Amino acid sequence: MPFTLATWNINSVRLREGLVARLMREETPDVLCLQECKSPVEKIPMDQFQALGYTHMVARGQKGYNGVAILSKLPMQEVGSQDFAALGHARHIAGQLENGVTIHNFYVPAGGDKPDRAINEKFGQKLDYLTEMRDWFHDDRPEKSILVGDLNIAPREDDVWSHKQLLKVVSHTPIEVEHLGQTQEAGNWVDITRQDIPDGQLYSWWSYRARDWDAADKGRRLDHVWATPDISNAAHSSRIRRDVRGWEQPSDHAPVFATFDL
DNA sequence: ATGGTCGCCAAGCGA
Numbered sequence: 001m002p003f004t005l006a007t008w009n010i011n012s013v014r015l016r017e018g019l020v021a022r023l024m025r026e027e028t029p030d031v032l033c034l035q036e037c038k039s040p041v042e043k044i045p046m047d048q049f050q051a052l053g054y055t056h057m058v059a060r061g062q063k064g065y066n067g068v069a070i071l072s073k074l075p076m077q078e079v080g081s082q083d084f085a086a087l088g089h090a091r092h093i094a095g096q097l098e099n100g101v102t103i104h105n106f107y108v109p110a111g112g113d114k115p116d117r118a119i120n121e122k123f124g125q126k127l128d129y130l131t132e133m134r135d136w137f138h139d140d141r142p143e144k145s146i147l148v149g150d151l152n153i154a155p156r157e158d159d160v161w162s163h164k165q166l167l168k169v170v171s172h173t174p175i176e177v178e179h180l181g182q183t184q185e186a187g188n189w190v191d192i193t194r195q196d197i198p199d200g201q202l203y204s205w206w207s208y209r210a211r212d213w214d215a216a217d218k219g220r221r222l223d224h225v226w227a228t229p230d231i232s233n234a235a236h237s238s239r240i241r242r243d244v245r246g247w248e249q250p251s252d253h254a255p256v257f258a259t260f261d262l
Numbered sequence: 263a264t265g266g267t268c269g270c271c272a273a274g275c276g277a
Contacts, residue, residue: 011277012269036277038270064270110277122276152277208267208277252268252277 001099002261003030003074004237007148007223008244009107009205009253013037013069017045019247023255024052027241030073031097035107035150037067044069060090068105068149070095076103084132085109085125099262101231102142106133106149115173123170126152130179137187146260147189147226150253153180156194158201159221171220189226192258196238204240205253214246225258234261 006029010016013034024032032054037044041061049057049071058078059069066089070076076095079102084092091107109129112122155177157163166172184191193202203219210216227235237259245254 015269036269065276112276209265211266 002259003097004257004259005029005031005033005103005146005148005225006255006257007033007035007105007150007225008255009035009150009223009251011036011038011251011253013044013067014039016249016251017048019244019250021048021052022247023241023244024049024054027255027257028053028073029257031076031103032071033103033105033148034069034071035067035105037061037069038064039067041067041069058093058095060093062090066090066107068093068107070103070105072097074098082132082136084136085128087125087129091129100144101260101262102145104142104145104147104149106147106151108133108150108152110152111170111176113170115168115170115175126170127175127179130176130183134179134183134186137183137189142187142189142228144231145187145228146231147187148224148256150222151180151224152222153177154220154222155180156221158199159203161201161203161218161220166220171222184226187226188229190229190232190235192225192227192232192235193221193238193240193256195232196236196258202240203242203254204256206245208252223253223256225256227258227260231260231262235259236261
């Protein structure tokens with residue numbers, strides 16, 4: 001049975017409840033993974049989501065910051081959450097569907113402004129978070145698994161508007177790309193979005209600070225869909241709904257989609 | 263090199 005999955009950094013699920021509902025109506029993904037919910041779990045506005053068929057949820061939340069949730073039309077069991085780098089943040093939740101597929105939803109730390117852990121503690125935490133992800137997937141190799149989320153790194157040259165101009169900008173520095181690559185390797189993760197769309201510029205995030213984000217188009221691909229090799233061949237139809245970035249009072253991220261025939 | 267905008271909630275932090 002094929003199922004479609006979406007990942008979206010919503011930047012406050014309570015402020016943008018209406019946008020989440022609109023995406024659910026327009027796209028009806030079977031599984032919708034959200035990041036930066038910025039809400040305790042009990043205050044996620046579930047009534048409307050349930051009415052739209054999303055009757056299952058696994059989530060971690062905290063007041064005002066971070067927060068991850070998987071909303072699903074399909075039955076789903078929680079299979080744990082990790083606190084990598086011991087930050088005490090709600091940045092990971094995992095659920096398992098009845099077909100045995102495990103879904104990991106991540107919100108990797110953004111890492112602050114300066115890409116130097118000696119002067120910016122947040123950058124060190126980001127690298128440590130990725131290292132602990134790597135070690136965890138190395139020790140317990142994932143199978144039949146999908147990993148999605150805002151990984152806050154754009155790894156490829158064509159994942160950013162200017163490779164040269166972003167080499168020293170947090171999200172595209174070589175050390176971050178190296179750390180993300182090691183995490184990907186440790187789990188044998190296949191980049192599904194790039195499997196489906198191998199060529200050309202591809203972005204999922206545009207800063208709020210641009211005066212005209214669409215015209216300037218200074219985007220980055222920070223949001224990812226990965227899968228293990230045992231199911232990667234079942235994936236297809238990846239896409240990014242760029243137009244969602246242009247909705248009224250939008251998130252600064254666009255949702256990323258993939259379908260799996262499983 | 264700098265500032266630009268958001269959302270949290272009501273000052274400044276995080277992104």
